[in-house]
Amino acid sequence: MxxxxxxxxxxxxxxxxxxxxxxxxxxxxxxxxxxxxxxxxxxxxxxxxxxxxxxxxxxxxxxxxxxxxxxxxxxxxxxxxxxxxxxxxxxxxxxxxxPLALVSLVFALTLLAVAVIDVRHLYIPDVLSLPLIPAGLAVALFEPRLDVTAHFIGAVAGFALMWFVAWSYRRLRGREGLGGGDAKLMAAGGAWVAWEGLPLVLLIASASGLLFVAILRLAGRRLALQDAIPFAPFLAFAIWMVWLHAPPLAGG
Incomplete structure (x- = not known):
């Protein structure tokens, strides 16, 4: 063999x-x-x-x-x-x-665990999301096709982006829209997909979230403005898709 x-x-x-x-x-x-x-x-x-x-x-x-x-x-x-x-x-x-495929599998299952916990309990454990940041930077450091600087910037930009979105929502609506766990998860995503992948992550996550809400409405479920909808599943899905299908990595 x-x-x-x-x-x-x-x-x-x-x-x-x-x-x-x-x-x-x-x-x-x-x-x-x-x-x-x-x-x-x-x-x-x-x-x-x-x-x-x-x-x-x-x-x-x-x-x-x-x-x-x-x-x-x-x-x-x-x-x-x-x-x-x-x-x-x-x-x-x-x-x-x-070997990178095996590392990516562990990454995917961590994202899956984060998504499941957020769906069931509406929180993202730091013990799962935060280690993904140094892990993503380590992968970028040792993978010659990746630029570790771009991935470091991605981690910082990912956190800043989600923090700004949460802050803006709180100022406009007067209540929390996104939790701190979402910002940390986005920082982890930035560490894996680099800053160039963040816009696509946000686009996929937002589009899949809106599609989910539309399906619920078509199924007859009414959602009030105060209803909490976990965002981690959509964010995790988007991060995974951008990471796995990034041109430098596709094809091994």
Missing amino acids: TSANLLVLLVLVMGPVLASFFATVAERLPAGRPLSGRSRCDSCARPLGALSLVPILSYFLLRGRCRRCGAPIPRRLLFFELAGLGLAVHVLLIMGPS
């Missing part, structure tokens, strides 16, 4: 495995539970055995239920692991088998 084939296999296997870890992070972090320790059934609190910890396969082998007490396994965990596999395929199709 060639080194390229080994990398393909590694990325495909690590997609669901890392997704399972980040699903645990998305569950435990908002609840204030420690990230270390064995995984347990939410119903009977018994530690999960090896058969219950195989990503994707365990859900179907156990028919979606705890092996001990028979309680249903949350489907969102399966969806997270399937998303990990899908993201792994996406990365390989665009970048090809490379």
Whole structure:
């Protein structure tokens, strides 16, 4: 087996495995539970055995239920692991088998965890968003096709841009529109896509957010001005698309 084939296999296997870890992070972090320790059934609190910890396969082998007490396994965990596999395929199709593809997969799953937490709890944990800033700068430093200076400027400009948008909304509306977590996430995005990618990130995020609101309205759901709509999912999606499809990186 060639080194390229080994990398393909590694990325495909690590997609669901890392997704399972980040699903645990998305569950435990908002609840204030420690990230270390064995995984347990939410119903009977018994530690999960090896058969219950195989990503994707365990859900179907156990028919979606705890092996001990028979309680249903949350489907969102399966969806997270399937998303990990899908993201792994996406990365390989665009970048090809490379160490950068594996790094990008971890980046994608971190963004996914941030988006899920914001949807469910309306906040973005600093412990997930802030490490993405030095990580993005490190990638730019060691990847010869990228300019680390442009990525550093992107991190600063990304934070400043979202801070200004939040400040302007607060002055005009008299209430918060965007949280500080969105500014930190945009700073992380700037560290990965550089300052040149920020306008496209903002365009994609805003357009996808407006499309989501339009779909809700067409479905008959009325939204009041004070209704909170998490922006991190749209921002994370936009950052990921701009990063993965940037011309210097496409094709590995």
